[in-house]
Amino acid sequence: MRTTTCNPRERAAGLVSVITDGWRGEVITPLIPRDPSSPLRSALLNERAERLSELRTLDFRVFTTVRLEEAGSGDHYRIIDRFKSAAEVARPA
Numbered sequence: 001m002r003t004t005t006c007n008p009r010e011r012a013a014g015l016v017s018v019i020t021d022g023w024r025g026e027v028i029t030p031l032i033p034r035d036p037s038s039p040l041r042s043a044l045l046n047e048r049a050e051r052l053s054e055l056r057t058l059d060f061r062v063f064t065t066v067r068l069e070e071a072g073s074g075d076h077y078r079i080i081d082r083f084k085s086a087a088e089v090a091r092p093a
Contacts, residue, residue, distance in 0.1 A: 029044055029047070029081075
């Protein structure tokens, strides 16, 4: 059996996902450990911050953030940030 070592930063980059249709979408950060000393927790939150920063650079704005508890042991949670194009946010309803 081959063991693979993956540092928390690499794992976080693979877990955080961005889904978009070009005008709006979501940044999904899953499996965030509750333990504040967890290296994975830190890496996931840093990766989320980087993705959100990239979206702001591309003129997208987060309009809602939701924290969801993971089913199961309760040791993890996920954050979903929903965003829209700044042009779509500025349009009158």
